[in-house]
Amino acid sequence: MAPHPHVRSAWALAVLVLFAASARASVIWRGDFSTGDLSQWSSMEEVSTDRLRVVPDPLGAARDVLRATVVDGDNPIDSSGNRNELLYTGDDVAGQERWYRWQTLWPADYATEDTWQVFTQWHQYEGGGSPPVEFFAWGDAIYLRVQLDNPDGSVWSAPLERGKWHDFVFHVRWSSDASVGYVELWYDGKLVVARHDCATLFPGTGVYLKQGLYRNDTIIPTQTIFHAGMVVGTTLDDVVPPPAAEVTTAIAPAPSAPAATTSTPAAVSTSGTASEGAQPITGRAGCDEAGSTAFALLFVLAALALRRRRARGVAD
Numbered sequence: 001m002a003p004h005p006h007v008r009s010a011w012a013l014a015v016l017v018l019f020a021a022s023a024r025a026s027v028i029w030r031g032d033f034s035t036g037d038l039s040q041w042s043s044m045e046e047v048s049t050d051r052l053r054v055v056p057d058p059l060g061a062a063r064d065v066l067r068a069t070v071v072d073g074d075n076p077i078d079s080s081g082n083r084n085e086l087l088y089t090g091d092d093v094a095g096q097e098r099w100y101r102w103q104t105l106w107p108a109d110y111a112t113e114d115t116w117q118v119f120t121q122w123h124q125y126e127g128g129g130s131p132p133v134e135f136f137a138w139g140d141a142i143y144l145r146v147q148l149d150n151p152d153g154s155v156w157s158a159p160l161e162r163g164k165w166h167d168f169v170f171h172v173r174w175s176s177d178a179s180v181g182y183v184e185l186w187y188d189g190k191l192v193v194a195r196h197d198c199a200t201l202f203p204g205t206g207v208y209l210k211q212g213l214y215r216n217d218t219i220i221p222t223q224t225i226f227h228a229g230m231v232v233g234t235t236l237d238d239v240v241p242p243p244a245a246e247v248t249t250a251i252a253p254a255p256s257a258p259a260a261t262t263s264t265p266a267a268v269s270t271s272g273t274a275s276e277g278a279q280p281i282t283g284r285a286g287c288d289e290a291g292s293t294a295f296a297l298l299f300v301l302a303a304l305a306l307r308r309r310r311a312r313g314v315a316d
Helices: 005-024 287-315
Strands: 027-031 043-045 052-056 064-070 082-092 097-105 116-124 133-138 141-146 156-159 165-173 182-187 190-197 207-215 223-233
Touching: 027 082, 052 082, 064 082, 064 207, 082 223, 097 116, 116 223, 141 182, 156 182, 156 190, 207 223
Parallel strands: none
Antiparallel strands: 027 223, 043 082, 052 064, 064 223, 082 207, 097 165, 097 223, 116 133, 116 207, 133 141, 141 156, 165 182, 182 190
């Protein structure tokens, strides 16, 4: 006996919903310390195991975070500067479009200096020197610099605010061609860098992610910084969770992009301050929402099948 038309329709709808749910599940990688350790990351550069530690959120949120500490003389790879960093060696190569999201906290007693302190960077696989893309602190400001776009300046800067988590959503197309590559940045829920066309890779090589703290070796005081929630995806939906999630940040487009900084890192732009009036993203069909919809449809499908079996029993 051929299946009832309603049963066929329910099967088709369930398959479509499941396919859509899997299509949206395009998170590439998580380095959010939800495992309670550093195992999500590919490797680490640290002088001892107390430098990069997974600890409870110092501000009391129910999650684990990274505490990165650098002491004068920390040089685990016998290179320039002092550092302790985590590494994720993904497939960030020419042509890839990526979204990254994470949070960083500078504690209230963070002692900054008028020199570079890199807290997140994408370093080239081949060759040394400065990375093509990096976020760093300098004095009482933080910066985004794209090396091939403006090696002596920055694309964006904002005041360094201590004692609170700051949310970064970074969108990049990796390319050594300035007409193909670009960056966008949301900081604390506000678009602070609209699409900025630039070369984001050195020719002939990809990049890998490094996060922790890497600083000029002229800095003497011990510094500690915290990172949380790193996630990498192919769309904004992948990295910004539904509003019901614990950590939600408003992502609201600004009317225009701030001008790129062309001065040395001593110049501070205040264009990156957070917008308190921005509203969280709503109406996103994330993986959890899609999964719930699919489950409901499968339940309806099972009910239809059971009803059909009972009808056949009555007929028999």
